[in-house]
Amino acid sequence: MSRVARATIRLDALRHNLSVARTQMPAANVMAVLKADAYGHGLLPVAHELAGLTDGYAVSCLEEALPLRTAGLKHRIILLEGFFDAAEIPVFSARRLDAVIHQPWQIQALAEADIATPIDCWLKVDTGMGRLGFLPEDAGPALEQLLALESVGSVRWMTHLAQADEPDHAGTAAQMQRFGEVADESRSSTLPNSAATLRGLEPFADWIRPGIMLYGASPLIDAESHPPLQPVMRLEAALISVKWLPAGHGVGYGSRFVCPESMPVGVVSIGYGDGYPRHAPDGTPVQIAGRSCPLIGKVSMDMIAVDLRNAPTASVGDAVVLWGEAPLATTVAAACETISYELFCRLTPRVERVYRRGDDDGQG
Numbered sequence: 001m002s003r004v005a006r007a008t009i010r011l012d013a014l015r016h017n018l019s020v021a022r023t024q025m026p027a028a029n030v031m032a033v034l035k036a037d038a039y040g041h042g043l044l045p046v047a048h049e050l051a052g053l054t055d056g057y058a059v060s061c062l063e064e065a066l067p068l069r070t071a072g073l074k075h076r077i078i079l080l081e082g083f084f085d086a087a088e089i090p091v092f093s094a095r096r097l098d099a100v101i102h103q104p105w106q107i108q109a110l111a112e113a114d115i116a117t118p119i120d121c122w123l124k125v126d127t128g129m130g131r132l133g134f135l136p137e138d139a140g141p142a143l144e145q146l147l148a149l150e151s152v153g154s155v156r157w158m159t160h161l162a163q164a165d166e167p168d169h170a171g172t173a174a175q176m177q178r179f180g181e182v183a184d185e186s187r188s189s190t191l192p193n194s195a196a197t198l199r200g201l202e203p204f205a206d207w208i209r210p211g212i213m214l215y216g217a218s219p220l221i222d223a224e225s226h227p228p229l230q231p232v233m234r235l236e237a238a239l240i241s242v243k244w245l246p247a248g249h250g251v252g253y254g255s256r257f258v259c260p261e262s263m264p265v266g267v268v269s270i271g272y273g274d275g276y277p278r279h280a281p282d283g284t285p286v287q288i289a290g291r292s293c294p295l296i297g298k299v300s301m302d303m304i305a306v307d308l309r310n311a312p313t314a315s316v317g318d319a320v321v322l323w324g325e326a327p328l329a330t331t332v333a334a335a336c337e338t339i340s341y342e343l344f345c346r347l348t349p350r351v352e353r354v355y356r357r358g359d360d361d362g363q364g
């Protein structure tokens with residue numbers, strides 16, 4: 001048997017999670033956020049699976065948008081940072097891509113552009129995120145300028161929340177109020193990411209931008225407050241070694257873990273070379289034969305070690321789940337002081353991607 005380091009992607013779960021977004025915000029259009037290779041789940045398989053369910057896609061650059069067009073997808077595609085250079089404008093026009101407009105130079109570049117098809121724009125307002133967008137006082141004039149340009153088609157409002165993952169955060173209320181003051185309701189707009197969608201925050205936004213929730217991980221601290229999502233990815237590897245080590249024996253580089261007693265130690269075929277987080281501490285859970293077992297010792301490039309005292313019958317070849325239904329990616333991320341987003345995005349090409357549908361769970 002060859003080395004196992006496999007991400008199984010459950011397409012049904014993807015569909016389920018999109019339906020949760022629809023249920024949360026029934027009146028809104030959905031732009032499924034597919035940046036960073038669909039959060040490591042595979043741009044084209046995810047895009048195709050959601051094609052009949054979503055109204056549009058959001059990506060971060062032409063390199064992510066053009067494959068969708070080449071694949072024949074005709075949806076609205078929004079580039080979340082717009083064009084990075086005026087030279088990209090003709091491509092936006094020719095391939096019917098929507099641009100987020102967040103800097104004055106972009107308006108100037110559109111004014112100078114010589115394009116046949118006007119570009120639909122999303123005017124981004126920085127209501128408190130402190131990242132991209134015009135400050136509220138500059139948004140009105142920016143809108144007037146855009147509307148005057150022949151190279152511009154429709155213009156919609158956009159903003160992004162900084163604290164929607166936290167319940168009832170005062171910053172969220174303040175951002176929504178500022179957005180309400182700037183964005184006139186006569187114009188289409190978008191505010192909610194996954195967190196705001198799951199909270200049902202709906203300040204007249206008629207487009208939602210769910211990302212992480214589509215992949216089945218909750219961004220909320222209070223994840224029990226919303227309908228359950230289904231994890232899409234199961235990251236699996238296999239036990240390649242099982243042996244007893246005596247009390248006092250070190251495990252891995254630097255002997256970070258020292259066996260407190262004679263105990264069974266397993267070695268698993270995955271490491272930071274696959275994108276498993278190198279800073280995972282002792283105790284980070286993995287699942288073997290339905291039992292939760294703690295990681296022990298430093299993560300190596302190709303391997304991790306696990307304490308098998310919870311799974312005494314485990315043997316070489318057994319499947320090991322790094323994240324999926326159990327443990328959840330959010331649980332692993334919390335143990336590693338990061339977020340599920342980063343775990344998903346950091347998977348390397350060495351991890352095999354397998355796509356499954358229906359009850360076929362990909363075991364074996």
Ligand SMILES: *Cc1c(COP(=O)(O)O)cnc(C)c1O
Pocket residue numbers: 033035080160192193194195209210211212213219
């Ligand atoms: C990535 C991104 C999203 C999606 O965020 P999630 O938390 O994954 O739902 C929405 N809007 C913008 C501007 C983004 O960059």
